[in-house]
Amino acid sequence: MSSPATPRRIAIAIDGPASSGKGTMARLLAQELGYSYVDTGALYRVVGLRALGAGLDLGDGESVGALARALRLHFGWSERGLRVFEGEDDLSDAIRNERVGRAASDVAVLPAVRAALLGLQRALGAAGGVVVDGRDIGTVVLPDAALKVYLDADPAERARRRATELRAKGQDADEQAIFDELVARDAQDAGRAHAPLCQAADAVRVDSTGRTPAAVLAELVALARARM
Ligand code: CDP
Numbered sequence: 001m002s003s004p005a006t007p008r009r010i011a012i013a014i015d016g017p018a019s020s021g022k023g024t025m026a027r028l029l030a031q032e033l034g035y036s037y038v039d040t041g042a043l044y045r046v047v048g049l050r051a052l053g054a055g056l057d058l059g060d061g062e063s064v065g066a067l068a069r070a071l072r073l074h075f076g077w078s079e080r081g082l083r084v085f086e087g088e089d090d091l092s093d094a095i096r097n098e099r100v101g102r103a104a105s106d107v108a109v110l111p112a113v114r115a116a117l118l119g120l121q122r123a124l125g126a127a128g129g130v131v132v133d134g135r136d137i138g139t140v141v142l143p144d145a146a147l148k149v150y151l152d153a154d155p156a157e158r159a160r161r162r163a164t165e166l167r168a169k170g171q172d173a174d175e176q177a178i179f180d181e182l183v184a185r186d187a188q189d190a191g192r193a194h195a196p197l198c199q200a201a202d203a204v205r206v207d208s209t210g211r212t213p214a215a216v217l218a219e220l221v222a223l224a225r226a227r228m
Pocket of ligand 1: 017018019020022023040042044045101104105106108133134135136137185189
């Protein structure tokens with residue numbers, strides 16, 4: 001039994017649209033609480049990357065589903081933070097571009113792909129002491145999470161952030177093109193039939209527009225501590 005002196009190690013689900021700051025906030029929150037962080041978008045991105053590499057039709061549930069089931073996905077840590085692997089390959093950098101983001105969103109529509117990734121995501125969340133970010137964590141993956149956050153931000157600000165992020169990595173960034181891409185991807189993620197992006201009924205909505213990461217973090221830490 002937990003006593004008030006030994007806080008429960010809870011599962012925290014953070015969902016929201018593209019570039020709403022989920023990754024940054026989930027990482028900082030996990031760090032602050034001494035929890036692990038799981039970036040579920042990275043899994044969909046790896047499926048997208050591998051499907052592109054194999055020349056598959058991204059709309060073909062059968063072949064992309066079979067590919068997703070065959071992938072040996074796992075996370076690891078290095079001095080560079082959370083890394084995602086497929087087999088021996090560290091794909092953490094290769095998945096961070098808009099082409100792969102779009103491919104991830106395309107394959108994420110497929111029920112066979114979602115089913116293939118569900119077990120791993122649930123297993124990673126099961127023990128508690130974890131912050132998991134994605135699109136359907138509070139609704140499908142961890143419906144019993146003690147804290148669910150829906151993190152949103154104004155689309156223009158999200159596009160600005162993504163452009164800054166890409167430029168920092170030395171990539172080209174056309175802010176208007178990124179804005180159009182984010183809006184299209186959100187529409188596809190929210191409009192799909194299976195596990196669409198949406199706020200769980202019991203999620204707390206947090207808007208990060210015009211706020212510093214530190215300010216949003218303080219709000220999230222307070223929400224988490226109240227549930228421990
Ligand atoms: O980093 P960003 O917010 O742009 O995206 P991401 O979290 O890396 O996710 C990439 C894509 O994977 C999303 O656009 C979704 O289509 C899909 N995804 C999903 O369907 N379910 C999740 N739990 C996580 C990601």
